Amino acid sequence: MPRSPSIVPHADPGDVYLVLEDFGDGLGRAWSETSEDDTGRATLMRRIMEGQYKHPARIVVFNTAEGWSRDVTVEIADALRRCFVEFDDVAPAALEFIERVRRS
Numbered sequence: 001m002p003r004s005p006s007i008v009p010h011a012d013p014g015d016v017y018l019v020l021e022d023f024g025d026g027l028g029r030a031w032s033e034t035s036e037d038d039t040g041r042a043t044l045m046r047r048i049m050e051g052q053y054k055h056p057a058r059i060v061v062f063n064t065a066e067g068w069s070r071d072v073t074v075e076i077a078d079a080l081r082r083c084f085v086e087f088d089d090v091a092p093a094a095l096e097f098i099e100r101v102r103r104s
Contacts, residue, residue, distance in 0.1 A: 014065075017044040017072070020058040029057055045080055051091025077101035 016039040019032045032053065041061075047053060059076050062069035077098045084090060 015041065015061050015063050017041055017059060017061045017076075019044065019048075019053050019056045020060070021053055022055040022057040024055070041076075045076065045083070048076070048080060048097060049087045049090055049094045051093045053097075054093050056093075056097050074101055 018034070018039065020029050021032045022029050038047075044059070048056060056073075058071060059073045060069055061072045080094065081098050081102075
């Protein structure tokens with residue numbers, strides 16, 4: 001009988017960052033789909049600044065090789081606030097995210 005391929009990555013991807021996106025009333029929240037190559041911190045921050053996430057509600061990072069996970073929403077918002085000068089154009093959704101996290 002043929003075996004099904006494993007869904008566990010063979011290579012250690014390191015830290016993986018995922019975004020819980022709030023799609024609003026009626027649609028709710030869902031973890032945004034992303035490719036394995038696009039789960040790093042720098043890519044996540046660039047995508048938020050570009051507005052690829054419209055309403056990020058929570059950001060988590062995990063590392064399966066080391067066996068840990070944690071909520072990094074505040075940490076990412078603080079890092080984005082510090083690196084505004086590196087971006088030519090900041091999406092309104094990114095500014096709203098940073099302000100919302102700062103208030104909470």
